[in-house]
Amino acid sequence: MDLIFAGLEVLYRWDVALALLVGSIGGVMIGAVPGVGPAVAIAILLPATFSMDPIVGLTLLLGIYGSSMYGGAIPAILINTPGTAVNALTTYDGFPMTMRGEGRKAISIAYTASFVGAIISIICLISLAPVLAKVAPMFGAREIFLAALLGLVLVVVSHRGQSAVAAALACLGIFIGTIGLEPVKYTKRYTFDQSWLASGVDLIVVVLGLYAISQAFVLMQGDDVKTRRVPLGGGMFQGIREVARHPRVTGASSGFGVMMGIIPGVGEFTSQFLAYTYAQKTSKRPEDFGHGSVEGLIASESANNSVPAAAMVPLLALGIPGEELTAMMLAVFYVHNVVPGPGLFQNQMDFVMAIYLALLFLNILVMVFLLFSTNALMTVARLPNRFLGVSILTLSFVGIYSLRNSATDCLMAAGFGLFGFILKRLNLPIVPIIMGIVLGGIMEAKLRIAMARVKTPFDFIDRPIAMALFLFIILIIVFQIRGAVIQARRAKEAQWSTRPASTRFGTFLSRRRDFVLTERGKRLRAERSILSRPSTERD
Structure with missing residues (x-):
């Protein structure tokens, strides 16, 4: 209880409350607009958060991160267009319910399942905070290096069918992170005698280019989405009763979200897949899945909304982001000289608890807001694509220029924006680049520290946690290669049989x-x- 009161004391400020309100409501509105998403919004807001206190800036970004999935369910259910990428599975059962005249009921189920999943996740993590405070100091430089390497391997493996491309893009991200002055002897690396490269490539420039500017190009290049109004049926409070009737699905799906959120590089998609598969296999009516199943909708929404709180564990305990949104938040820590990792749990446990409580409050705010504003949010979802694209492009360049008042940064961001646009047109992932830049820097710093005490290769993994992480990495790589060989063999057999x-x-x-x-x-x-x-x- 003392930790909870200490966290409440950190949050007891008017500017934190305002950031929480703006972030949570703004995140819902951003999630409700197809084609924008939380990554674009966080990328645009990052430069503005650098002038705020760490808790204020993080509360604002957490509000967008934690609430965007609520808003993304609205167009997914009503017009079969997911507001965010993680709401794609919601369309499987949400839109068929709308076609049956149960749109309002489906939205209510999605809200309630998301809320319950988020609350379960936050309660689990608040309960585990004292345990994490004891475990985190066991991670030294070697363990953090291996954990970062594990996160990078998981990011590559999670892109099924595109693992080779994801690995190449992750290596590109690591290379981009090495440009400029190296941190020990300040020698120039890959600057090619260009003075504008001496300071390196700023992470915010890359993030805004790859996410915001590229998405602006996509929106301006595409046609406006034509949507038609569908009559809504059912009551807004029916979803509470439906979720209460399926506690097993809700609890299991939230558990999948918590577990997958803690593991770096996995995230919402894996948790949704596991939760949806579990719900379908244990359901008494598996044939309804994909045709308006209440259990399927509960599984997808409770799984994806239980991930954000869990994803903060590797970020706060080890300083390792689990995916691109927490990687962006890591920049806020570094700007304010707040170093996430074992020291944060030892010396600033009240700060950690404040972040968890902020997640709890934002979910309560969002739930109250959504119960009375769904119809108004549908108007936001119908904004023209070209208007959104021009707005995002303008805000992106304003934010980039405000970083260092540098036109060079704007040109670099435009170049990354064009590169990101090409990747999106080719349906190639962007996440490995960002994770390569962030995790590559962490790996380099920790490797330098660890090598001072390592004399033989075995010394690097002579401790239990380091050995476990190393074996886990080897097993993942072996199973990935084995899976690729089996898949190639099956493809050859299928080609022969046809x-x-x-x-x-x-x-x-x-x-x-x-x-x-x-x-x-x-x-x-x-x-x-x-x-x-x-x-x-x-x-």
Whole structure:
């Protein structure tokens, strides 16, 4: 209880309350607009948070992060267009319910499931805070290096079907992070005698370019989304009763969200997939999933909204972001010389508890706001794409220029924006680049510290936590390679089985003929060699 009161004392300020209110309501509105998303909003607001106190800036960003998924469910359910990427699974069962005339009921279920999932996650983490405070100091430089490497490996592995591309982009991010003066001897790296590269490539410039400016290009290039009004049926408070009828699905899905959120590089998509699969396999009516199932909607929404609080654990305890949004928040810590990691849990536990309580309050604010403002938010969801694109582009360049009053930063951001636009057009991931920049810097710093005490390679993993992390990394890589080999073998077998029977038989005959000729040739050569020998040798 003392920790909770200490956290409340940190939050007991008018500017923190204002940031919480603006962030939570603003996050809902941003999530309700398809094509924008929390990453774009946080990228635009990052420069503004640098002039605020750490708790004020983080509360504002947490409000957007934690509430955007609530708003993203509105267009996903009513117009079959997810407001944020993680609400894509919500369309499977939410929109069919709208087509049945149960749109208001579906929205109420999504709100309630999201709220319950978030509260369960926050309560779990508040309860675990004393345990984390004891475990975090066990992580030294070697363990944090391996944890960062594990996060990078998980980011690559999580992009199924694009692992090689994700690995290449992560390496590109690590390379971008090395440009400029290295932190120990201040020697220039990859500057090519260009003075404007000596200070390196700012993370905020890259983030705004890859996320905000590229998305502005996408919105301006595309057509406006035509939506039609659908009559809403059902009551706004029916969802509370529906969620109460399915405590098993809600609790299990929230548990998946907590577990997946704590693991760096995994995030909402994996938790949603596991929760949805579990709900379908244990349901009495699995055939309803994808056709307006209440259990499916509860599973997807409670799983994705229980992740944000859990994702703060690796960020606060180890200084390792789990995905791109927490990587952006890490910049706020660094600007204010607040170093997340084991020291934060030891020396500033009240700050950690304040962040968890801020997440709790923002979910309560969002739930109250949404119960009375859904119809108004549908108007926000119909804003023209080109208007949104121009607005995002303008705000992005204003924020970039305000960092260092540098036109060079604006040009660099425009270049990254163009690169991000190309990646989006090719359907390639952007997250590995950001994670490569952030985790690459952490890995370099911790490796330098660790190598001062390491004499042999085995010394690097001679402690239990380091050994466990190392083995976990090896297992993930081995299973990933094994999966790729099996997938390639199955694809080859499928290609062989789809050939016409005559072609397959002809190929078989030709291979058999080659084999017979080869074997016959071997026997003839052997016989000739024997006959060519002198008679004494043949005997």
